[in-house]
Amino acid sequence: MKVNTLAEWIQQSQNVVFFGGAGTSTESGIPDFRSAAGLYQSEEKLPYSPEVMLSRSFFVKHPEVFYDFYRSKMLHPDAEPNGCHHFLASLEKQGRLKAVVTQNIDGLHQAAGSVNVLELHGSVHRNHCMECGRFYSLDEVMNSSEVVPKCPIDGGIIKPDVVLYEEELNQDTIIQSVQAISQADLLLIGGTSLTVHPAAGLITYFRGKHTVLLNTDPTSYDHKADLLITDPIGKVMEKLAHQLGL
Template sequence: MVDKKMKECTSIITNSKNIVVLTGAGISTESGIPDFRSRSGIYQNTPEEILSIDYFFQHPQNFYQFAFENLYYPDAAPNIGHEILAKWEHEGKVKHIITQNIDGLHQKAGSKNVIEFHGTMKTASCLNCSKLYTADEMVNRKNSMKDFYVCDHCETKYPEDHYIKPDVVLFGDAGLWFTYEGFNTISSIIQQADCVMVLGSSLKVTPFSTFPRDRGPEAPVIIVNKGKTSYDFEPNTYVIQESIGKTLQMMDEQLLYSRLK
């Protein structure tokens, strides 16, 4: 049975042609990737210091060991939630996905217009010459070289100036989208949305948490997250505290049913 709130959300999606989706760790936990901030998340057992740019420079080998054990899941597969978002993009409903996740599962599912706000673990780059290394290359280097994190494509006076850093945004770091132009681009995308969906994010981490406020005054917000968010009681906001995959599957089935009527 489909409850009233689910019907309302499905109606919104049916009538939307420019949905912008904001995703967090909660959409990837259903693919077996641990989240960060829940009671069992990485941050509960690991000091945030390890995920800082300072720690990377001071202990690059330890940093990579931690990153490969806790942040890199090359065998993870997209779940039904990722797949439905890719389907909705193909159908012209979802225009952009802006994600906090670094796992690349949206792209694996077939989504094209994805902004990886916190970067990706799929690649790493030399801080001097910008030579790109795949994560698999870095694993192989780690297993076969002592100073695997030092780029051998260029030279600098100090080795740390040509360290190879994963293309993720660390604490104290700045990423591709953490610029004036980047924020303006994201703000413009959200302003044009006729619906904003928040999937699997507690919206606690700034500046990502501020993005829903960039929407137009008429654009509804649909939040699917098992925990509470600070937006839950705002006007024109619909909250479903259930599994993302299960919820999106029900919505997609209702969309198909409405087309067949």
């Protein structure tokens, strides 16, 4: 069985790194972007495409429309970590998992107990005034009485620390991610279409022993993986946790 093979490889590894995307959180009730049931495939009539509304220029020009879409589609405050998040947190506590490199912005890895989480696309849990830089929590953004939350000190617009289209990824996060992936002896890739760059390109820095791809849909990287598992990632990780006693 493939899960048995993966369990053996994990037991043989001392430096595991997980690289994940939106599919990691679908079992927590958060829709992904590009699958058949994803956000970008929605039949709901929108004033603009999601890609346009999630761009920097659109945020600057139309903050009201941005926030309406952002609050209704991008924020899931009641979502709970699933088997994938819990397994990775347990593997980190055991000392085998050295880093989680994620494209997700939901904070579920941290909610499950993971500490070394490298968030390539930022987080909905961090928000700052564009004028003074003051920090605001997700609760403050969600519960603001204004459509566009403003800083009470200087009236500046509060922007989520989420990497929008047209914005660059944080260079420190990229450097740390490259370092973690290049030093790993086992790379687990899960819940990602591997089509979003530059994030997806980071896996090319892996020089270790085995690459495992856990994804329900095919990717362009399937033929390069040493092990391919297409079952839901949360269920797979629950089985792994049971086998490894985590």
